[in-house]
Amino acid sequence: MGKVIVVTSGKGGVGKTTSTAALGAALAQRNEKVAVVDFDVGLRNLDLVMGAERRVVYDLVNVINGDAKLPQALIRDKRLDTLFLLPASQTRDKDALTEEGVERVIGELKRYFDWVICDSPAGIEKGATLAMRHADVAVVVTNPEVSSVRDSDRIIGMLDSKTLKAENGERMEKHLLLTRYDSLRAERGDMLKVDDVLEILSIPLLGIIPESTDVLKASNLGAPVTLSDARSAPAQAYFEAARRLAGEIVPVTVPGEKRGIFGKLFGRKAA
Amino acid sequence: MTKVLTDARSIRIKGRSFLAVVLSPDLPLDQWLERLDDLAARSAGFFLDRPVVLDVSELSIKKAELKQLIDDLAARKVRIMGIEGARPSQLTPEMPPAMKGGKPASDVEVTAQEPETEAEAEVAAVVSPAPQRQEAPQVRAIPQSLTIDEPVRSGQSIIFPEGDITIVGSVASGAEVIAGGSIHIYGTLRGRAMAGSIGNSNARIFCRRLEAELIAIDGIYKMAEDMDSSLRGHAVQLSLEGETIMADILF
Numbered sequence: 001m002g003k004v005i006v007v008t009s010g011k012g013g014v015g016k017t018t019s020t021a022a023l024g025a026a027l028a029q030r031n032e033k034v035a036v037v038d039f040d041v042g043l044r045n046l047d048l049v050m051g052a053e054r055r056v057v058y059d060l061v062n063v064i065n066g067d068a069k070l071p072q073a074l075i076r077d078k079r080l081d082t083l084f085l086l087p088a089s090q091t092r093d094k095d096a097l098t099e100e101g102v103e104r105v106i107g108e109l110k111r112y113f114d115w116v117i118c119d120s121p122a123g124i125e126k127g128a129t130l131a132m133r134h135a136d137v138a139v140v141v142t143n144p145e146v147s148s149v150r151d152s153d154r155i156i157g158m159l160d161s162k163t164l165k166a167e168n169g170e171r172m173e174k175h176l177l178l179t180r181y182d183s184l185r186a187e188r189g190d191m192l193k194v195d196d197v198l199e200i201l202s203i204p205l206l207g208i209i210p211e212s213t214d215v216l217k218a219s220n221l222g223a224p225v226t227l228s229d230a231r232s233a234p235a236q237a238y239f240e241a242a243r244r245l246a247g248e249i250v251p252v253t254v255p256g257e258k259r260g261i262f263g264k265l266f267g268r269k270a271a
Numbered sequence: 272m273t274k275v276l277t278d279a280r281s282i283r284i285k286g287r288s289f290l291a292v293v294l295s296p297d298l299p300l301d302q303w304l305e306r307l308d309d310l311a312a313r314s315a316g317f318f319l320d321r322p323v324v325l326d327v328s329e330l331s332i333k334k335a336e337l338k339q340l341i342d343d344l345a346a347r348k349v350r351i352m353g354i355e356g357a358r359p360s361q362l363t364p365e366m367p368p369a370m371k372g373g374k375p376a377s378d379v380e381v382t383a384q385e386p387e388t389e390a391e392a393e394v395a396a397v398v399s400p401a402p403q404r405q406e407a408p409q410v411r412a413i414p415q416s417l418t419i420d421e422p423v424r425s426g427q428s429i430i431f432p433e434g435d436i437t438i439v440g441s442v443a444s445g446a447e448v449i450a451g452g453s454i455h456i457y458g459t460l461r462g463r464a465m466a467g468s469i470g471n472s473n474a475r476i477f478c479r480r481l482e483a484e485l486i487a488i489d490g491i492y493k494m495a496e497d498m499d500s501s502l503r504g505h506a507v508q509l510s511l512e513g514e515t516i517m518a519d520i521l522f
Contacts, residue, residue: 150425153443157424200443202422
């Protein structure tokens with residue numbers, strides 16, 4: 001049986017879809033079977049970031065309604081044999097999702113894949129609660145700024161109360177993925193520091209993704225950053241996070257701490 | 272060091288809880304009303320001096336039907352003080368207000384009476400419920416407390432009117448903790464804390480680090496902006512002296 005991960009945040013635009021694609025591709029490169037599922041019905045984006053927008057025939061809502069079988073709707077990635085996408089419907093809205101339907105689809109995906117990664121829509125309404133409902137693990141994507149941190153806190157509260165695991169009295173495994181982290185701005189105090197975010201949210205850290213133009217470039221190319229530019233700093237950070245998800249113990253790299261002696265000198269001066 | 276935080280003439284907003292009788296009708300309504308009439312016949316005036324809440328959460332009826340039900344009850348001299356479990360679309364401004372967050376209590380017994388005349392029944396209704404129960408020696412309630420071992424997240428509210436709340440963790444911005452007694456927070460208080468919510472002026476608030484949005488004791492409150500900035504980030508004890516909230520830095 002595979003593991004179901006929900007990538008969630010509460011706030012929009014913090015990098016859920018980018019992170020879903022990057023983590024999915026990183027896990028698939030370890031030769032594990034991965035399905036990424038777009039739950040953002042009506043505002044789908046994962047197909048674009050995965051570069052599969054022209055290949056969508058059936059979607060999640062079709063499978064839930066029984067108009068299509070799951071294998072018909074799954075799109076295999078052209079670059080990685082073990083990576084699949086289940087797209088969301090763009091013409092429907094979140095009310096098209098039903099609890100029983102989602103449960104059936106996730107249950108079926110779990111049988112075929114090692115990892116089922118659900119890209120949650122923003123907000124705390126039906127779409128987001130259904131995306132997290134059947135998860136085993138949650139990745140909470142947060143930007144180092146107060147509004148994102150507070151929304152993440154709200155989502156963590158919901159993960160602890162509204163999921164099947166929580167209702168069965170089990171503890172949901174939660175990880176913090178800090179994205180768009182800019183070490184210089186954090187040092188200047190324009191951004192929250194890693195320790196501040198960890199102190200407020202008090203969940204374990206999965207990784208810190210540095211702010212980088214590589215991420216935007218990859219999205220526009222229609223490729224997860226871990227596929228398009230595997231040597232870039234954000235890709236490396238996502239690879240690290242994927243290894244941690246798979247259970248390896250890897251120390252967290254804090255961006256900006258790897259600078260050489262000159263970098264350190266200039267960094268100090270700039271601060 | 273002690274600082275005066277409140278101006279002496281603030282407004283007190285208090286919470287108080289009352290026990291209400293809850294009626295949960297079921298469909299079809301005419302049969303349910305018949306059973307209610309039966310009960311009223313056995314115990315005349317049962318609803319006369321009681322606050323009654325209508326629980327419609329199990330009932331799928333439209334706005335017009337709900338209005339009719341309220342009128343039917345009014346015709347039987349049952350006045351509704353609030354409606355529980357209704358969808359906003361079912362309610363109109365003329366209806367009693369929506370209520371939520373009710374806590375279950377033991378069932379209310381309807382004492383059967385055989386009224387000899389109408390007048391006597393009215394008197395009996397005013398004296399009920401069974402007065403002999405009030406004369407029974409009362410065991411003094413044991414002070415209760417609630418302990419929470421995890422952080423209180425934004426959007427959550429912990430309400431415990433029965434006594435003290437202890438939180439081993441932080442209270443996030445946008446979260447609230449409301450206690451009938453004192454509040455102890457072994458972490459940072461970033462949200463709201465309201466102690467002594469049912470009129471206990473001896474209640475206090477303790478936190479290991481004060482970053483609160485709002486604090487209140489016995490209805491006297493203080494917003495973040497009105498707090499002395501030198502208290503921020505410190506371990507603080509807050510208590511009430513008369514009408515003023517006093518703050519002490521603990522260590």
